[in-house]
Amino acid sequence: MKHEKVCDLNSTAATASVPWIDTKHLLAHQTPDLPMFLYAASSLIQTSRSLQLAFPGEVSYAVKANPKKAILETLWRSGIGSFDVASINEIKLVRSLFPDARLHFNNPVKSDVDIERACCAYGVRSFVVDDFVGLNSLIPYLSPDTEITVRFKLEHDRAAYDFGSKFGATPDQAIPLLMLAKKHGARCSLTFHPGSQCSEPAVYKRYIQESAVIAKQARISLEQLNVGGGFPVSYENYAVLAVREFFKTIYQTVAQCFPDNAPKLLCEPGRALVAPCTSLLTRVLHVRESGEVFINDGVYGGLQEQSIMPIQTPIRLWRNGVQLEQDGEPVTVFGPTCDPVDKLLSTYRLCADIKVGDYVEFGLMGAYGSATTTGFNGFEPAEYVSVERGLDRLE
């Protein structure tokens, strides 16, 4: 279900503050010495609309992927009215922007103080738990409109991140959790997260099949099945299916496993929704004789994920406002800090004569880029600049 605010996608509000047509236009007028995120609201609207059209249920946004106000406002305008929030500050932020938003406090680990504030100060009525400690903390706040969603895990499979090592009840543990939530009058749902950048629709299939088994054994008709996030994007070194193929599998499996009492479906993507709308424009600081390249942002800045996952984003290279060929051998790329871990896990093919002052633009940087930046070593997090057309649009 989409929120009722009219989504005027032709509204000039989406582009009113856009000063640059694209990266080329920006670099024809400026030679930025600091890294910058180039954000294309038009791209975000397109991604958001197509995911909402393709998903057979409600699309909620995982705020942690990118809590920038401009991103949240564009998502809201595109029809997203539901948000997965992980902390009181995310709750506060979303409530302040959209008082009517549906909020799901889906971090399984929450302090008692945060539960009290979420319920009493911010009217949150949807919570994820994965053990009895978490469920028991919520029991004093349960009312007939409270939704308790039990998160369960299966063995880690085909995802870049293993979330099961930190969160999720086993299927055996999920059954009594659901039964206790039901006994206290809550609306009962299940959820799972197959891990970010999950490459196989079959992983969602296994989780949905197991959800049906858990619900049957708990003798509970599920209110909702939240199939999590984890939908992948096309990094250069990850061959992935289109997200709509994942949605097709989800829809078919739910129809097979819940023939008479299909729960409402919800998904909560972060990466797949917001990665494509933003690139990170960095500048070459230093090139060693050995070919290693130092740029002005790194793993303590917008490229943090590239110290954890060997992803290779699409890139573009620029010199004097002109795009260069990627005709060099793969080289090691370092960030600007004094820490040797400030190094991208993947090597990148730049141009053969890469020089100080050239620009390296990394695409697919809208998720877990600015959200995790630090000011380590005094390097300030990159600012956002709006462009009409982003790196995801081929020129």
Ligand SMILES: Cc1ncc(COP(=O)(O)O)c(C=O)c1O
């Ligand atoms: C509970 C929950 N939902 C959704 C997401 C979003 O995942 P992704 O960005 O892989 O879609 C996360 C990511 O950490 C999460 O923890």
